[in-house]
Amino acid sequence: QDDLMICNAEEGMCIAGVFGGIHSGVTGKTRNIFLESAYFDPVYVRRTSKRHGLNTDASFRFERGADPEMTLPALKRAAMMIRDTAGGKISSAIVDEYPTPLEPFRVKIRYAHVDRLVGKKIERDTIKRILEALEISIESENRDGLTLRVPPYRVDVRREADVIEEILRIYGYNNVGHPSTLTSVLTYTARPDKEKVTQIISDYLSGNGFNEIICNSLTKEAYYRDDPSAVELFNPLSSDLNRMRTTLLYGGLETIIFNINRKRPNLRLYEFGNCYQLPAKADPDKPDAYLEDERLALFATGPRHTGNWIQKEQPGTFYELKSFVEGIMARVGLDTGLLQTQEVDARYFTDGLTYWVNGAKIAEVGILESSVTGQFDIPSTVYFADIHWSGMLEEMKGFRITMKEIPKYPEVRRDLSMIIDQAVPFSRIRDIALESGKEMVRSVTLFDVYESEELAKGKKSYAVGIVLQDETKTLTDKEIDQIMHRIQQNLEKQIDARIRQAT
Missing domain, CATH: 3.50.40.10 (Phenylalanyl-trna Synthetase, Chain B, domain 3)
Known part of the structure; x- marks a missing residue:
């Protein structure tokens, strides 16, 4: 009906x-x-x-x-x-049924608007000749402009601006010319400059072997059946383009399988793109209810280095992609020592990390579930990082560039080997060392991990290097021993660490 x-x-x-x-x-x-x-x-x-x-x-x-x-x-x-x-034969007369003929569309144009939009004053007789050539009739004329009747077949000419565009098209863009004066204004660019920072990170990733991809923000409903925040289109172009993406993941996986099917299994990809969501209990009829934020996605699959006569093939690892995520954070100025990490809880990861800054989640990196990659028939392991680019730019607003001279006094390194519970992450050890050493601890690095049945059940062995430095003087052995003793005591007290060796 x-x-x-x-x-x-x-x-x-x-x-x-x-x-x-x-x-x-x-x-x-x-x-x-x-x-x-x-x-x-x-x-x-x-x-x-x-x-x-x-x-x-x-x-x-x-x-x-x-x-x-x-x-x-x-x-x-x-x-x-x-x-x-x-060889057909016409056997009847024409029957024409046109009960309500369509009238020409009436449009009013003003000469002042024609001059303003064109950028040049066109002779009024010239305008009339152009309109006549376009089969647009003049119904009436006054000192300010014309009232026109546009034929029904000109479905693209319905507004004053449409008529002016037609006049300019026939008059010729090359006949408008250039003004003799140039007007400019001073502009202020917000900090950080989004485009500049984005270009810096693009250069960083491209220089390290990544290729940039650009995927459609419209995607399939099948990817988001269990996602209530997905934005549905009322008039989709097709059944494969009826949702707005809430993540860059699926577009990247489509790209990966496209390349794998064409014998390109070694892939390092990245994409900047917007994602869209409708929060729970939000009114879908209100445009302000929808959320749009920019993300940066990284994908890695296949061997890190293909084999040749001088070296064996090196498989890709989670730590490879993790290093690039932390490299991006360092490149934009985030102090990686202040990052909080915890195990990832996203539904499509088997294992990974979530990064937090000032209580805000800014990145997730991990190994994708085989059930997710299996939807695309991807045979290899895929490592994926989802960086909240809008949130990272927001964190950069308070950044200030400061400079200081290189310290005159030497650094001192001490190593600690300890046995700890399997559940204790390295970030916890680093935080305890930084807090215990106050301003003397410059860095804490993990350089050895040992797990064996010889250790107690649920235990592992970590070896960390701690760099100490005082910018005002040379540290004495006594001062160094005091700092290291305080760090050992706090490690034993807070995470039940058993120190095996200190050097």
Whole structure:
């Protein structure tokens, strides 16, 4: 009942302007043909086409507007072609039903607006000649402008700006010329400069073997069936483009399998892109309810280095991608020593880390679940990092560049070997050392991990290097021993560490 149908005396035969019926078509046995030439409202055709998911040549033309005055000439032309090329015989007169003729569209233009938009004063007689050549008739004229009647077939000319564009197109862009003066204004660029920072990180990743990809922000409903925050399109172009992405993950996986199927298994990819969400309990009818934020995604799969005569093939690892994530943070100025980390809890990771800064999550990196990569038939392990680029830029707003001279006094390194519980991460050891050493501890690095059945169940051995330095003097052995003793005591007290060796 909501669609316009073409019917015979008993039943429907075609969906008007969209789709023909099996019994209304022409076959090799057809002898009698009834020709119909019609104009259909573009709005009704588009609604019907989208409602039934039918994108045809007919709907493509009718929903963009056709010329209603062309129905009769088109009918006569079709009849003559059948007669001249197929030996047909015209057996009836033309029946023309046009109960409500479409009137030309009325548009008012003002000469002042023509001069302003074109950038040059065009002679009024020239404007009138151009309009006459475009078959746009002048209904009335006054000192300020013209009232025009645009023929119905010009479906793209409905506003004053449309008419001015047509005038300029015929007049010629090259005839406008350039002004003799140049006007400029002082502009202020917000800090950080988003485009500049994005370009810096792009150069960093591209220089380290990554390739940039750009995926469609419209994606498949199948990816987000269990995601209530996914944004649904009311008028999707197709069933494969009916959702706005909430993550850059699936576009990257589509790219990976596309390349793997073409014998390119060694991939390092990155993408900057926007993601969209509708928060729970938000009103979908309010545009302000939708969230849009920019993300940076990194993908790594396949060997890190292919084998050759001088070295063996090196497989990719989680730590490879983790190093690039932390490299990005360091490149934009985040102090990696102040980052908080915890095990990732995203549903598509088997293992990984989440990074937090000032209580805000800024990145996740880990190994993708085989159930996720299996949807795309990807045979290899895929490492994925999701960086909240908008959040990272927000954290950069308070950054200030400071400089100081190189310390005059030497660094001292001490190593600690300890046995700790399996659940204790290195970040916890680093935080305790930094807190215990106050301003003397410059860095804490993990250089050895040992796990064996010889150790107690649920235990592991870590060896860390601690660099100490005082910028005002040379540290004495006594001062160094005091700092290291304090660090050992806190490690034993807070994480139940058993110190095996201190050097």
